[in-house]
Amino acid sequence: MTRPQQPEALLVLQDGTVFKGFALGKIGTAGGEICFNTGMTGYQEIYTDPSYFGQVIVNTTSHIGNYGIQLGAEEESAGVKIRGMVCNFFSPTYSRHLADGSLQQYFEQANIVGIHGIDTRQLVRYIRDKGVMNCIISSVILDPEVLFAELSNVPDMEGLELSSEVSTQATYELGEQDSRFRVAVLDLGVKKSIIQSLADRGAYCKVFPAKTSFADLHAFNPDGFFISNGPGDPAAMPYAVETVKQALDTEKPLFGICLGHQILSLASGIGTYKMHNGHRGLNHPVKNLITGLCEVTSQNHGFAVKGDEVMDHANVEVTHINLNDQTIEGIRRKDKPAFSVQYHPEASPGPHDSRYLFDDFIKLMQ
Numbered sequence: 001m002t003r004p005q006q007p008e009a010l011l012v013l014q015d016g017t018v019f020k021g022f023a024l025g026k027i028g029t030a031g032g033e034i035c036f037n038t039g040m041t042g043y044q045e046i047y048t049d050p051s052y053f054g055q056v057i058v059n060t061t062s063h064i065g066n067y068g069i070q071l072g073a074e075e076e077s078a079g080v081k082i083r084g085m086v087c088n089f090f091s092p093t094y095s096r097h098l099a100d101g102s103l104q105q106y107f108e109q110a111n112i113v114g115i116h117g118i119d120t121r122q123l124v125r126y127i128r129d130k131g132v133m134n135c136i137i138s139s140v141i142l143d144p145e146v147l148f149a150e151l152s153n154v155p156d157m158e159g160l161e162l163s164s165e166v167s168t169q170a171t172y173e174l175g176e177q178d179s180r181f182r183v184a185v186l187d188l189g190v191k192k193s194i195i196q197s198l199a200d201r202g203a204y205c206k207v208f209p210a211k212t213s214f215a216d217l218h219a220f221n222p223d224g225f226f227i228s229n230g231p232g233d234p235a236a237m238p239y240a241v242e243t244v245k246q247a248l249d250t251e252k253p254l255f256g257i258c259l260g261h262q263i264l265s266l267a268s269g270i271g272t273y274k275m276h277n278g279h280r281g282l283n284h285p286v287k288n289l290i291t292g293l294c295e296v297t298s299q300n301h302g303f304a305v306k307g308d309e310v311m312d313h314a315n316v317e318v319t320h321i322n323l324n325d326q327t328i329e330g331i332r333r334k335d336k337p338a339f340s341v342q343y344h345p346e347a348s349p350g351p352h353d354s355r356y357l358f359d360d361f362i363k364l365m366q
């Protein structure tokens with residue numbers, strides 16, 4: 001049996017390096033920041049995580065698509081958020097009785113352009129050494145020079161505010177209305193499983209658009225504030241920093257995850273920076289400095305908070321560090337009931353070692 005001819009595709013990096021492969025998903029052209037995720041599973045949760053908005057994801061696990069997709073259950077938001085996808089082996093067919101369809105159809109419907117047949121080991125080693133950069137994929141422009149010229153239209157992630165593009169437009173509520181705790185969730189690109197993790201612990205959550213004023217959050221009369229994950233550069237979000245500063249003044253508990261951690265840091269006077277390469281995967285070792293225990297964590301971030309500025313801060317203490325590169329993974333305020341982590345305790349996908357952080361937030365509200 002001969003295999004059907006597959007359409008060709010090109011991947012061009014910002015420094016001009018060209019990779020040749022085959023088209024997947026929608027036939028077209030897409031550019032964004034190229035990032036690699038080392039997770040072995042959970043591709044649909046990754047593609048629908050709003051924190052990946054504007055990024056082209058390289059999956060280092062070699063088989064993608066083989067278990068299909070599930071609508072709802074494995075979506076972290078309403079639909080695909082990544083800009084493009086790169087993998088080694090892409091399976092257009094799938095095998096799982098619970099699946100609702102193929103990843104190929106899912107990407108076609110969401111207009112997601114991808115490329116497969118790429119030696120992702122070579123690609124990842126390359127971008128790991130050179131550092132994060134933009135890229136462009138196309139299955140219609142097959143001249144590398146023409147494609148390279150198109151790359152100049154792809155914006156740099158540094159300085160980019162993206163939360164308002166993925167945040168909810170209208171408020172909504174989750175959980176039981178007569179719950180003991182009311183949580184105001186600032187949606188900077190929140191993952192569904194985070195709100196679910198709060199609701200599962202008895203919190204009645206009201207989710208607000210990214211640019212909601214503090215006065216509107218406060219009018220909900222919350223027992224605590226939650227500042228979500230999300231895409232883009234935290235330094236380009238003075239509006240969220242201002243909201244968090246005012247929330248801190250209430251002396252009510254505040255918990256931030258990933259982008260929310262970076263915003264709490266900025267609101268506390270600690271700067272952020274763009275990393276050489278982000279952390280994206282499901283097995284990043286983190287040490288909890290309070291308990292002395294290590295947790296294996298799910299991560300997705302390209303920015304981080306400045307370690308020296310945390311260490312020198314009179315009112316902020318480091319609670320968690322990354323055991324691979326000693327970057328800051330968690331902080332807490334000494335003078336306020338506020339804490340945050342750079343990684344993703346809700347996992348989805350990933351290990352569940354860090355779910356205790358949601359319990360800690362609930363305890364703080366008690």
Ligand SMILES: N[C@@H](CCC(=O)O)C(=O)O
Nearest residue numbers: 051229230258259302303
């Ligand atoms: N956009 C931020 C935060 C990501 C997140 O919240 O998941 C970063 O890349 O560092």
